[in-house]
Every structure is written in structure tokens, then in C-alpha cells.
Amino acid sequence: xxxxxxxxxxxxxxxxxxxxxxxxxxxxxxxxxxxxxxxxxxxxxxxxxxxxxxxxxxxxxxxxxxxxxxxxxxxxxxxxxxxxxxxxxxxxxxxxxxxxxxxxxxxxxxxxxxxxxxxxxxxxxxxxxxxxxxxxxxxxxxxxxxxxxxxxxxxxxxxxxxxxxxxxxxxxxxxxxxxxxx
Numbered sequence: 103x104x105x106x107x108x109x110x111x112x113x114x115x116x117x118x119x120x121x122x123x124x125x126x127x128x129x130x131x132x133x134x135x136x137x138x139x140x141x142x143x144x145x146x147x148x149x150x151x152x153x154x155x156x157x158x159x160x161x162x163x164x165x166x167x168x169x170x171x172x173x174x175x176x177x178x179x180x181x182x183x184x185x186x187x188x189x190x191x192x193x194x195x196x197x198x199x200x201x202x203x204x205x206x207x208x209x210x211x212x213x214x215x216x217x218x219x220x221x222x223x224x225x226x227x228x229x230x231x232x233x234x235x236x237x238x239x240x241x242x243x244x245x246x247x248x249x250x251x252x253x254x255x256x257x258x259x260x261x262x263x264x265x266x267x268x269x270x271x272x273x274x275x276x277x278x279x280x281x282x283x284x
Contacts, residue, residue: 180259192273197278 117123154160208214261267 110244177256177259180262182258184255184262190275194274195250197281198274 118127154164208218
């Protein structure tokens with residue numbers, strides 16, 4: 103005799119009685135149109151890719167473009183690594199944006215500026231601030247001087263290998279960790 107014949111409900115029916123399962127099912131049902139749209143979008147991308155790979159002219163053109171460019175295995179691997187770091191970079195950009203918003207609000211608040219200027223009484227701190235402003239001015243002038251220079255994703259990937267960029271990213275990461283802890 104089966105469990106149902108004895109008057110017992112099937113296991114899935116018992117599971118459905120739990121409120122958290124009901125909430126999850128309700129959530130999934132609400133999300134079905136979005137899930138369907140995402141699946142359809144992926145399907146369109148796959149179909150496009152299949153059609154492109156089946157089109158000999160497109161493949162020949164793509165092959166010619168790749169052979170003419172300086173893309174090599176190392177560049178592709180670096181690009182894949184960069185894509186993997188996008189969530190971290192996004193968090194970094196968001197934190198920088200928060201810091202910039204904070205700095206702008208402090209800059210626009212006269213009381214905060216007055217408090218900061220009164221608390222800066224040490225000569226060394228003032229000297230370092232002047233040096234920082236001079237560097238900022240120099241950076242701005244250099245950026246303006248090179249404003250027509252094209253920067254590609256491959257240039258950025260090359261910069262990622264530079265020790266000074268790595269050091270700066272470590273400082274930025276440490277800053278974010280300290281800000282998250284406080």
C-alpha cells in the first residue's frame with residue numbers, strides 16, 4: 103500500500119506547507135516574466151552566434167580582423183581576468199563615487215570647511231596639502247594635454263600589470279575595507 107492510500111500526503115505537499123517555501127514559490131512566480139525575458143535574450147544571442155559561425159563570410163572577416171590585430175593568447179587571458187574583476191571594480195567605483203559625494207558635500211558646507219581649516223594647525227600637514235594640490239594640478243594639466251589620446255581596454259589591461267597601479271589598487275581596496283568596517 104502506498105503512502106497516499108494510507109491517508110498520508112506526498113512529501114512535496116508537506117514541503118509546500120512551509121511558509122518560507124510558499125514565499126519562495128510566490129517570488130519565483132512573480133519573477134517568471136523577467137526570467138523568461140532573460141532566457142529569450144540568451145536564446146537570441148545563441149542563435150545569432152550559431153548563424154554567425156555558420157556564415158562563412160562573417161567568419162572569414164572575423165578571422166581577418168583578429169589576425170590583423172595584436173590580440174594574442176595573453177591578451178585574451180588578461181581580458182577574461184579583467185571581466186572576472188568587474189564586480190570588485192564596480193564596488194571600487196561605487197566607493198569612490200561615495201567618497202566624491204562626501205568630499206563635495208564637505209566642500210560646499212562652510213561650517214565643515216571652517217572646522218577643517220581650524221583643525222589644520224600643523225605646518226607639515228599644510229605643506230603636504232600644498233604638495234597634494236600641486237600634484238593634482240599637474241595631473242589635471244597632464245590629462246588635459248593628453249585629452250585626444252585614445253585609451254583602449256587593452257591599454258587598461260597593460261596598466262593593471264604596472265606595480266604602481268597594483269599598489270594604488272591595494273590602497274584603494276584597504277580604504278574600502280576600512281570604510282566598510284566603520
